[in-house]
Amino acid sequence: MTVDIGLIESLDILADLKYVEMEQLTSLMRKMKVTEGEVITRRGDGAHAFFIVFSGDFMVSFNDGRAITLHNKGDIIGCSTVVAPFNYTGTATALTNGEVLSMPGQDFLSLIKSDPALSDKIMKKINMIISERSPFLGTVTR
Amino acid sequence: MFGLDAISTHNGWHMAALGISIVFTGLVLLSIAVAQIHKILQIYDKRDTYIKRIKNIFRKKNNLESNSSDLSLSEKVNGAVSQCRILIDKMGEPFSLPRLINLSEKYGMSHPYSTINDLINAGFIVPDGKGYFLWNQDDKKIIRL
Numbered sequence: 001m002t003v004d005i006g007l008i009e010s011l012d013i014l015a016d017l018k019y020v021e022m023e024q025l026t027s028l029m030r031k032m033k034v035t036e037g038e039v040i041t042r043r044g045d046g047a048h049a050f051f052i053v054f055s056g057d058f059m060v061s062f063n064d065g066r067a068i069t070l071h072n073k074g075d076i077i078g079c080s081t082v083v084a085p086f087n088y089t090g091t092a093t094a095l096t097n098g099e100v101l102s103m104p105g106q107d108f109l110s111l112i113k114s115d116p117a118l119s120d121k122i123m124k125k126i127n128m129i130i131s132e133r134s135p136f137l138g139t140v141t142r
Numbered sequence: 143m144f145g146l147d148a149i150s151t152h153n154g155w156h157m158a159a160l161g162i163s164i165v166f167t168g169l170v171l172l173s174i175a176v177a178q179i180h181k182i183l184q185i186y187d188k189r190d191t192y193i194k195r196i197k198n199i200f201r202k203k204n205n206l207e208s209n210s211s212d213l214s215l216s217e218k219v220n221g222a223v224s225q226c227r228i229l230i231d232k233m234g235e236p237f238s239l240p241r242l243i244n245l246s247e248k249y250g251m252s253h254p255y256s257t258i259n260d261l262i263n264a265g266f267i268v269p270d271g272k273g274y275f276l277w278n279q280d281d282k283k284i285i286r287l
Contacts, residue, residue: 065238066273136273
């Protein structure tokens with residue numbers, strides 16, 4: 001399902017973007033329904049897609065049984081799509097039925113690489129989220 | 143035939159009585175309506191208050207419906223509380239959330255993901271800030287709420 005720009009305007013991660021930049025991102029986005037217990041990303045797998053939570057609750061589990069839960073619209077899953085070595089560091093599971101906006105990892109990365117201004121805005125937010133989550137990663141095995 | 147005989151023969155008296163009673167009934171009803179005009183005007187003057195009252199009645203009905211759905215949610219949560227406490231006692235604290243979900247599934251909890259999510263949202267299960275989770279020591283307060 002394609003995504004209308006009106007749906008993403010309010011998302012925190014995209015708050016500073018210009019309309020044109022949002023248009024570029026929405027052209028990559030697809031709205032995806034997920035069901036309770038569905039695994040969206042698996043730790044160690046190649047990071048093939050970047051997800052933005054649209055509705056529902058999610059758990060991202062890391063090494064040593066550590067986990068965080070995501071309950072807010074705009075939370076992101078799959079930061080590894082834009083961070084080397086491009087493998088998921090956590091397993092994301094839907095705790096409830098919900099919807100996510102997904103973007104193919106390669107296309108998202110290419111877009112960011114081709115537009116320094118966009119890259120600067122998005123990477124600033126993604127780095128912030130990575131630094132918040134890094135204490136939960138434990139001993140990362142790849 | 144003329145005069146009173148003609149009136150009697152053609153039910154004139156009955157028709158006169160019926161006419162009089164219709165007219166008088168109309169007059170009585172009219173006088174009652176006139177006597178109550180002040181009340182009608184009062185209702186018209188306070189129409190905003192009455193509209194609000196009617197709206198409140200509908201709101202109360204809607205609240206009752208949402209409260210009943212909250213009740214069913216709290217019943218579901220309260221049912222899961224005892225099950226999870228046993229598992230958490232077994233695992234020790236702080237505990238791993240994915241492991242709790244796995245164990246809950248193993249021990250036959252229906253919808254373990256959403257049920258444990260409900261417990262997190264209700265404040266029974268809280269993160270310890272290091273990636274693990276704790277059972278909220280104030281759970282009795284939560285149950286009373």
